[in-house]
Amino acid sequence: MAADNSNLKNVIAVGSGKGGVGKSTVAVNLALALHQEGSKVGLLDADIYGPSIPIMMGLQGQKPKFNDTGKIIPLEAHGIKTMSIGFIADDNQAIIWRGPMIHKILDEFLSKVEWGDLDYLIVDLPPGTGDAQLSLSQLIPLTGAVVVTTPQEVALVDVKRAVEMFRKVKIPLLGVVENMDSDIFGSGGGEKAASLWQVPFLGAIPLVADIRKSGDSGTPIVVSDSTSVVSKTFREVAHNLSRIIPESNSFKINKS
Template sequence: MSVSRENLLAVLDAHVHPLIGRGLVAAGAIASAEVVGDAARVVIELGFPSAGIRDALAQTLGAQINEQLGLVAELSIGSRIASHAARKNLEPLPGIRNIIAVASGKGGVGKSTVAANLALALAAEGARVGLLDADIYGPSQPRMLGVANFKPTSPDGKRMNPIAAHGIQVMSIGFLVGDDQPMIWRGPMVTQALGQLLNETVWDEVDYLVVDLPPGTGDIQLTLAQKIPVSGAVIVTTPQEIALLDARKGLQMFRRVEVPVLGIVENMAWYDCGDHRDYIFGEGGGARMAAQYGIELLGQLPLTTSIRQQMDDGRPTVIAAPESDIAQRYREIARRAAAQIAYGVPGAVFPTIEISDD
């Protein structure tokens, strides 16, 4: 019995990867598929960076094709990352396909550490990545990425080239002011500075721009949500009830302005004490919050000395210990967030949100 292309496509569409949530054909992931003799030649293009899962996916699909159709599978798996802006009325920014906002309701939960490692994890998965440090009052990314003493160059006297750090493009107000220079600015000046950092940086065709927001739900968050084509937000929290209380406010703020929340990262979830785990800040808070709001728990990260040391040294965990369990957790978080953008962000009708001056 001969095997048709339709038979091959049926097998491919029957495979529902958990990060995609639908068959590969239905997801538009099949770039080409043909049967040539006793071989199935398939080119798959996923909508998110996927270096960490390609081999396993190829092995699984190859076995299914061989078992069900009796063909030898010749598979090529790559990524084609499209632009997904939540607000359809906002124009994409030059050189940027997608924007991921990393937010927290309160300070001290490790948001900037997560943002840096998330950006590096997306790059490790095969994406072109930028990182914008939007914390104007307390920029930390230059120090965390080991480029604190760098200064941006300009191609034309008007715009700035981003700083290259560990394979990603970085911009921060920290590159333009001294470490001990306070930014004594009111809200409008801060939002203007954010706009300049974002729009006057020459981003070089990044698939994802990760924006490290300051904690809270103030001017910068609202400006980003209302005027910039954000693809989705990641909420960082610890399991502690006080942190979760503020994280819920951040989540609700993004929902109010119709920016999809890609999921929650629970940081400092436990501390390994050798033979057991100590849940210093409580247990399961991130999972309960995710279930409460019907969103995904993107991942959990431990409280460890190594993460702090690596950030202080300017070499975040994904770079300093790429094979470690923690680095792999960051990469899984990156894949899940990017897959949410590609396949899991629902369309919406966006209301006009008015912020009064009172």
């Protein structure tokens, strides 16, 4: 495999103990919020079984091209370099892969994609604890992980599962984000979980319909309504995250 001189300063995994917590929404808007702070950001959709990043970034149906050296050129939207299995697989194709195949595709997304120089590569993981999480920890030095949860008390169990998984594979926990903060689902569960497991609490994202609408339209809310309370909260989360990460972090992908 040819060497890739991509310089990735920070690689941050975004995960959750279960599905349905808005993990991909947080990953996308976090990437955009970091970009709005002036950072160079890439977004890797590692949710192999349910890739939603192409729709949320307005890139559905597009295919990446290759450069002269055979590297994949990531698609770009809203200033973010983006790569997803959804760009390769047919929309109607059911992806049923075992561990070795997942490992291989993640390896290619990291070593055969021309990411260039990035301050942050945000990796949207599949929900739960499985092969993709393990493979990622083996393939690349991660700066750390962000765990997304919901406000309910029952979410504590799911946060515990995600925290223990990341700690078992020696990935630092950068923080917890509480999503869907509202009168309907309650509030405070994410902050309680962060305190319980001694992980920084990065912020609580309010539940509003515009988040879903903007994601479905391909223009996430941080872009479509940058002055909204939700967008400001995402920028606060990004700011809190950037303060935790050491500025000296930097490494190069160099595989052969």
